[in-house]
Amino acid sequence: MNTIDELKMKIFASGTKVNLLIAINVAVFLVFGLLNVGEYLITRQNHVDLFIREYLAVPTYLPKLLTRFWTPFTYMFLHAGFFHILFNMLWLYWMGRIFEDFLNSKKLVFVYIAGGLAGAFFYIASFNLFPAFADVRLTSAAVGASASVTAILVACATLVPNYSIHLLFLGAIRLKWIALIYVVIDLLSITGSNAGGYLSHLGGAIFGFVFIKALQNGNDWSKPFTQRPTRKSKLKVVSKSHVQNFKVKNTETPNQATIDAILDKISTSGYDNLTAKEKETLFKASTQHEEKEK
Numbered sequence: 001m002n003t004i005d006e007l008k009m010k011i012f013a014s015g016t017k018v019n020l021l022i023a024i025n026v027a028v029f030l031v032f033g034l035l036n037v038g039e040y041l042i043t044r045q046n047h048v049d050l051f052i053r054e055y056l057a058v059p060t061y062l063p064k065l066l067t068r069f070w071t072p073f074t075y076m077f078l079h080a081g082f083f084h085i086l087f088n089m090l091w092l093y094w095m096g097r098i099f100e101d102f103l104n105s106k107k108l109v110f111v112y113i114a115g116g117l118a119g120a121f122f123y124i125a126s127f128n129l130f131p132a133f134a135d136v137r138l139t140s141a142a143v144g145a146s147a148s149v150t151a152i153l154v155a156c157a158t159l160v161p162n163y164s165i166h167l168l169f170l171g172a173i174r175l176k177w178i179a180l181i182y183v184v185i186d187l188l189s190i191t192g193s194n195a196g197g198y199l200s201h202l203g204g205a206i207f208g209f210v211f212i213k214a215l216q217n218g219n220d221w222s223k224p225f226t227q228r229p230t231r232k233s234k235l236k237v238v239s240k241s242h243v244q245n246f247k248v249k250n251t252e253t254p255n256q257a258t259i260d261a262i263l264d265k266i267s268t269s270g271y272d273n274l275t276a277k278e279k280e281t282l283f284k285a286s287t288q289h290e291e292k293e294k
Helices: 003-012 018-043 045-058 062-068 071-077 081-100 106-127 146-160 175-191 195-216 256-269 276-293
Strands: 164-167 169-172 234-237 246-249
Touching: 003 018, 018 045, 018 071, 018 081, 018 106, 045 071, 062 106, 081 106, 081 146, 106 146, 106 195, 146 175, 146 195, 146 246, 164 175, 169 175, 175 195, 256 276
Parallel strands: none
Antiparallel strands: 164 169, 234 246
């Protein structure tokens, strides 16, 4: 298998949408980056950057937004520099894999897009409501997947708050503390030079939290966008809250009581405290569900 085929398999046939979302972001970044380099070498101009800012970045000036109505969607796949996309894609990879472990890939795509839209709305609303931004309202515009990534991070922290991940120099930290610190930093940074970016993060965070709370109360906002017209019988899996639905594939599918017990254990002591067999059982149920979802 050559490199191109291997890359295609990882993006389109790996069973996860995390790779696809990362691939889209990286592809967009490379295309515009190479165009920008080519234009600079030939003309020493920067029309590519001007085009992105004018037609693809989301503006806060409402009359301009009306003629650029697609920008609340396009901005979430654009980035302002290498480190901007690097850190966003790292967090998307880490949090996206956790999200898919407990929910599914279709919900991940929904939260990414809806969280990005929520971030754009919060950013636009804040710049048009608060006097502090009156001087920059006419010219401000934003790009980046940060709002989408923050929505996924907070969604994971709301769903499995005691799930721990290992961070360099810090060791194991529970998701609820990572999300809380992240949001507090965003809130305190609003007075800085990148107020619009931090406001969009907060909009994404709010969406991620509310989405999971609604899901736990039996309201799946992603359902109209992810459910197929015809559905076979399925085994409903809940953790106090209708967290997920796994279709029955065969008699080897873990039963309801077993999965309930595992999810309850995660909610009280975290994923890392599961036994190898419990992790295998949860993974098997998730894998069988994903195979049906394809």
